[in-house]
Amino acid sequence: MSKPKKMTLSRKHNLTGWVFLMPGALLILLMSFVPMFRALLLSFKTGVGAAMKSCGILNYTRMFQDTVFIQSIKNTFFYLIIQVPIMLIFALILASILNNKNLKFKGLFRTMIFLPCATSLVAYAVIFRSLFANNGIINLLLVKLGILNQPYAFLTNVWSARIVIIIALLWRWTGYNMVFYLSGLQNIEYSIYEAAKIDGASAVQTFFRITVPLLKPTILLTAIMSTNGTLQLFDESVNLTDGGPANASITMSHYIYNMSFKYVPNFGYAAAMSFLILILVAILAFLQMKVGDKRD
Amino acid sequence: MTKAKVRSFFMYVFLIIVSFISVFPLYWMVSAATNKSAEVISGRLIPGTYFAENLKNLLANQNVGGAFVNSVKYSVILTLVSLVVSSLAGYGFEIYHDKVKDAVMSVILLAMMVPFVATMIPLFQMFSTAGWLNTTIGFILPTISTPFLIMMFRQSARSFPHDIMEAARIDGLSEIRIFFQMFIPTMRSTYAAAMTITFMNAWNSYLWPKVIMTDATSQTMPMVVANLTQGYVTDYGMLMLAVLICTLPTAIVFFCLQNAFAEGITGAVK
Numbered sequence: 001m002s003k004p005k006k007m008t009l010s011r012k013h014n015l016t017g018w019v020f021l022m023p024g025a026l027l028i029l030l031m032s033f034v035p036m037f038r039a040l041l042l043s044f045k046t047g048v049g050a051a052m053k054s055c056g057i058l059n060y061t062r063m064f065q066d067t068v069f070i071q072s073i074k075n076t077f078f079y080l081i082i083q084v085p086i087m088l089i090f091a092l093i094l095a096s097i098l099n100n101k102n103l104k105f106k107g108l109f110r111t112m113i114f115l116p117c118a119t120s121l122v123a124y125a126v127i128f129r130s131l132f133a134n135n136g137i138i139n140l141l142l143v144k145l146g147i148l149n150q151p152y153a154f155l156t157n158v159w160s161a162r163i164v165i166i167i168a169l170l171w172r173w174t175g176y177n178m179v180f181y182l183s184g185l186q187n188i189e190y191s192i193y194e195a196a197k198i199d200g201a202s203a204v205q206t207f208f209r210i211t212v213p214l215l216k217p218t219i220l221l222t223a224i225m226s227t228n229g230t231l232q233l234f235d236e237s238v239n240l241t242d243g244g245p246a247n248a249s250i251t252m253s254h255y256i257y258n259m260s261f262k263y264v265p266n267f268g269y270a271a272a273m274s275f276l277i278l279i280l281v282a283i284l285a286f287l288q289m290k291v292g293d294k295r296d
Numbered sequence: 297m298t299k300a301k302v303r304s305f306f307m308y309v310f311l312i313i314v315s316f317i318s319v320f321p322l323y324w325m326v327s328a329a330t331n332k333s334a335e336v337i338s339g340r341l342i343p344g345t346y347f348a349e350n351l352k353n354l355l356a357n358q359n360v361g362g363a364f365v366n367s368v369k370y371s372v373i374l375t376l377v378s379l380v381v382s383s384l385a386g387y388g389f390e391i392y393h394d395k396v397k398d399a400v401m402s403v404i405l406l407a408m409m410v411p412f413v414a415t416m417i418p419l420f421q422m423f424s425t426a427g428w429l430n431t432t433i434g435f436i437l438p439t440i441s442t443p444f445l446i447m448m449f450r451q452s453a454r455s456f457p458h459d460i461m462e463a464a465r466i467d468g469l470s471e472i473r474i475f476f477q478m479f480i481p482t483m484r485s486t487y488a489a490a491m492t493i494t495f496m497n498a499w500n501s502y503l504w505p506k507v508i509m510t511d512a513t514s515q516t517m518p519m520v521v522a523n524l525t526q527g528y529v530t531d532y533g534m535l536m537l538a539v540l541i542c543t544l545p546t547a548i549v550f551f552c553l554q555n556a557f558a559e560g561i562t563g564a565v566k
Contacts, residue, residue, distance in 0.1 A: 017392025028442075035414075105306075122500070130328075232412060232413065240524070252412045274411070
């Protein structure tokens with residue numbers, strides 16, 4: 001008697017589960033996977049609106065002759081390769097200093113270093129644009145200190161514009177990653193550090209032999225997130241340097257936006273470029289996970 | 297002993313320098329917002345008395361009030377809807393889990409890898425056909441359900457005591473009421489973390505509103521700030537006041553709920 005009743009109850013629960021998760025799952029299907037698939041179809045078409053026609057792989061071959069797009073890939077990878085490692089190492093060092101039990105004002109330091117995360121991406125991009133402007137405070141300071149004779153146009157020179165973007169990114173995201181490491185370090189028994197100290201391990205040794213290996217999963221996660229975020233960089237490129245001078249600091253997302261909504265819209269070509277980013281994100285995440293696995 | 301003292305001295309110096317660099321741009325923003333542009337350019341770093349004048353200029357220049365109201369409306373509605381939908385999904389995935397649901401969950405996690413630019417153009421086309429440009433639904437729909445939040449609530453549902461559920465069922469509570477009356481109050485800290493992170497992301501989002509908010513009257517705060525940088529001559533006092541207004545809500549959330557926010561960004565990891 002009780003057996004069939006139980007069966008129906010578990011079937012009812014199974015169904016309840018589907019009802020609960022359906023709105024969320026459907027939205028992800030409709031807002032992520034469906035558009036992604038449509039972008040793929042779109043990437044083989046050319047033209048505007050209803051007059052779009054198939055063009056084979058033309059959009060994909062065009063990409064590799066588009067000097068601005070190639071420049072945007074180079075820029076994005078430049079930001080990725082320079083900024084992400086510096087930021088993660090810096091965040092790791094800060095987190096291991098702040099994890100020190102005897103440190104005073106720990107909470108205050110943490111709050112101050114974490115504070116940049118309270119600003120929106122547009123807001124901090126505009127702040128840095130103003131700080132590094134020709135009449136900005138950085139130039140004023142450098143001239144007053146006698147390091148420069150006259151203000152340097154940070155945002156309109158090719159390399160300095162790129163470096164200002166990197167400085168801004170470091171400022172905004174180092175504290176963010178530090179929080180991940182701090183939370184990871186809390187799971188490591190503090191007695192391990194005390195034992196290492198008694199055994200005479202130096203701070204550098206403790207860092208490389210204990211902190212880094214034990215935090216490896218967190219480091220992997222932050223590396224994947226930062227890579228993902230950097231490949232999609234948009235707000236900073238638009239609001240800090242406006243991609244300039246002459247597209248020298250433009251990112252891939254910024255160029256795709258321009259191609260879709262700023263210039264004469266070319267949705268097909270923009271979709272093809274966005275698909276390349278998708279593939280790059282997937283490849284890099286895969287590689288990082290492989291590397292992460294190997295060191296086990 | 298002295299060696300350790302020297303080392304800790306350098307540690308503090310290092311931390312003070314890093315903290316200074318972290319705080320200075322924000323301090324400069326606040327100070328610039330209260331000074332005349334000419335004074336900002338001349339390097340004045342002390343808060344001044346030009347705040348009201350900057351505010352007057354800003355209000356004359358941009359529809360800040362409207363944009364602020366829009367941003368509040370979009371962000372609050374998105375946060376509320378997103379919390380309900382995502383937590384319900386995370387709960388459903390964990391409490392009633394079986395092989396099929398676990399497989400669906402791993403497909404959903406793949407969506408994390410999809411860059412927004414790859415979905416932006418088809419979304420724009422779909423939304424303009426549906427007549428959702430310049431609407432709240434247009435703003436919120438793509439980010440109501442996120443893999444990150446679902447994963448976070450799925451993790452937290454793992455610690456929801458099974459005994460309580462069984463007891464509630466015996467008492468005749470329906471499944472949906474168990475969720476609303478027992479799960480939500482128990483998981484208050486997870487909800488606080490999810491709320492801070494969702495609100496911050498909603499308030500700060502820029503690319504998507506820039507795509508669909510084509511009317512000046514539907515613009516958000518970050519868009520207004522970006523508009524102000526377009527002219528040839530920058531009024532720094534006015535610009536930094538706009539940045540300050542744009543930063544204020546997230547800064548308040550940050551200071552009130554710092555730990556929840558830290559938990560929010562690291563939330564799905566544990």
